[in-house]
Amino acid sequence: MNAIKDVASSGALSKEFMISTTFYELFDSFMGGARDLHPQKMGVDSFSRSELVGNSYELVGDASDFHFYEKAYDVPYHNRKVIIVFKYYFNGEVSLGAGLSVGDGVRLTALLKKLLMAVSRQNLDDLQLSFFFSDDRREGAVIFDDRLVVRFDQWGARNAYMVSTFECDFVESELFGAIAKNAVKDSLESVSQSVMKVEVEAADKPSAYLRLVKILQKYFW
Structure with missing residues (x-):
């Protein structure tokens, strides 16, 4: 959506x-x-x-x-x-x-490629990417360095993942300190790198998910 x-x-x-x-x-x-x-x-x-x-x-x-x-x-x-x-x-x-x-028009893979161009190889190796997905893999979130949550979804069967929100924890607040990460963890499933590498071979996964994993394998893993 x-x-x-x-x-x-x-x-x-x-x-x-x-x-x-x-x-x-x-x-x-x-x-x-x-x-x-x-x-x-x-x-x-x-x-x-x-x-x-x-x-x-x-x-x-x-x-x-x-x-x-x-x-x-x-x-x-x-x-x-x-x-x-x-x-x-x-x-x-x-x-x-x-x-x-x-709004519409920002692909998750384009954001990741831009990040790849902006950081050094050493910083890229240190970068932590934690992925979370819905059961059908049509929506998800990636947490960058345990700080920034980027949510994304797939609007159509053949479409790429599109960025929907940027969200951060409010670390200075005792009450809302981990609000962004907790919302992701409460609503989506954590999917590890090893699981994603296996699932890229599955024919039943959305095309956006398969393209994302291939980009991650090529540039980040």
């Missing part, structure tokens, strides 16, 4: 705003954790509630409880643009960190 459709009912997509920060620059920032993103990259001076409201962010949830502010942006991606919905989370008045939903 298109992640952008999930938030359309909230009104966040009534208007998209363009920023110069590219999709891959956002990915690099999220690799550092939920608080590593500088506000200026999203066109705001800070991630305070007053600043977000003043820049057309919309409140989702109860401001006295767990909630977030969101806004849709067009961001450069190669020679075109994609829509993201950027979200900043709070628990009451306590700032937690950021996440985002991604």
Whole structure:
């Protein structure tokens, strides 16, 4: 399912705003954790509630409880643009960190190849990729270095996996410290490298899953 459709009912997509920060620059920032993103990259001076409201962010949830502010942006991606919905989370008045939903058009394999080009061989060898999937292998998540969760899904039988969200744990919060990873572990099955290597030979697995495993075997394993 298109992640952008999930938030359309909230009104966040009534208007998209363009920023110069590219999709891959956002990915690099999220690799550092939920608080590593500088506000200026999203066109705001800070991630305070007053600043977000003043820049057309919309409140989702109860401001006295767990909630977030969101806004849709067009961001450069190669020679075109994609829509993201950027979200900043709070628990009451306590700032937690950021996440985002991604519109159609960003393949998981393209993201992995970009990561391959951006890091040194030594850093790549140290990179931890933990994969989780639904039983039918049509949706899943990858956790990068136990920090960043990237969720993905397959919209059609012949389609590749498309990135749907970036999510980070809120490590400074005792209550929500592992919220992103726990949500993945509670809803999806951990699938090891050895299992994926065996399953790539299975004819009953989705084409997106088979292509992903082949990319991992070629470049990462």
